[in-house]
Amino acid sequence: MFKKEDYTSQYGSKEFWNEIYTKELEIFTDSDVTPKKDGVQKYIINWLLHQYKNNRDIHIIDLGCGAGAFLFDLAINGFGTLIGIDYSRNAVALTNSVIQKKSYDMYCIELDLTNVMECKRLGIFDIVHDKGTFDDISQRTENTKEMQRMYLKTVRNLMSKESIFIITSFCWTEDELVQLLSKQFVKDCKIPITGKFSKDINKLVTILVFRVK
Ligand SMILES: C[S@@+](CC[C@H](N)C(=O)[O-])C[C@H]1O[C@@H](n2cnc3c(N)ncnc32)[C@H](O)[C@@H]1O
Known part of the structure; x- marks a missing residue:
């Protein structure tokens, strides 16, 4: 029987992402610096704006930040102390180029989150x-379960009892995520996707907020 845990794809490789971001990096040097908007991201940003309306001076880390879109959106909305991590050298270069050009007060580091x-x-x-990083790790061709375990250990180490972990998944359902994270985390709430197409989108995307157990 097909099991999601056994599903693997090209997305789980560093080489794949390096290639993607190399292309973006090439385009970037010839274009103006306009942070990309992302359809799902706005629901998380709106949720955060509501939750933290009185204090945006909080420490936020984006795991597998890619080209930095989420971090830039946070900065534009006044959130402080922002760090991005990605294991793709080109993703980090791309993000740092925008940070430099826009003089954003944040930084991005090349690091493997399973370390x-x-x-x-x-x-x-x-x-x-x-957003999409646990998915990516879940699609590795080798050692998938061990890599998931190491990644979740990293997530746990970055949190205190007051911290929250916001995860967006395009491949796991709510129940599956709750189960996969159940050893160390407990679900706090779901960030809803609202609007005209919400019924369809909610089937494809899960955005959950967890706390440590
Ligand atoms: C699906 S992309 C999402 C990028 C970004 N979060 C977004 O929403 O646009 C997954 C990202 O996770 C990064 N990634 C995957 N595994 C990683 C690991 N073990 N350590 C650090 N970054 C990783 C990839 O390089 C890629 O940039």
Whole structure:
């Protein structure tokens, strides 16, 4: 029987992402610096704006930040102390190019999030954010379960009892995510996707907020 845990694809490889971001990096040098908007991201940003309306000076880390779109959106909306992590050298170069050109007060580091010891040195954050990165790790061709375990250990190490972990998944359902994270995390709430196409989109995307157990 087909099991999602056994599903693997090209998305789980560093080479794949390096290639994607190399192309973006090439385009970037010839274009103006306009952070890309992302359809799902706006629901998370709106939720955060509502939750943190009185204090946006919080520490946020974006795990697998890619080209930095989420971080730039946070900066534009007045959130402070922002860090992005990605293991793709080209993603980090791309993000840092925008940071430099826009003079954003944040930084982006090249790091493998399954390297638990290295990541522990990053410290503790109020918000740990993941959009598509746990999905990506779940689609690795080798050691998938072990890599998921190491990644979740990193997430746990970046959190205190007050921190939240916001995860957006395009491949796991709500029940599956709750189960996969159940050893160390407990579901706090779901960030709803609202609007005209919400019924269809909610079937494809899950955005959950977790706390440590
Ligand atoms: C699906 S993309 C999402 C990018 C970004 N979060 C977004 O929503 O646009 C997944 C990202 O996770 C990064 N990634 C995957 N596994 C990683 C790992 N073990 N350590 C650090 N970054 C990783 C990839 O390089 C890629 O940029």
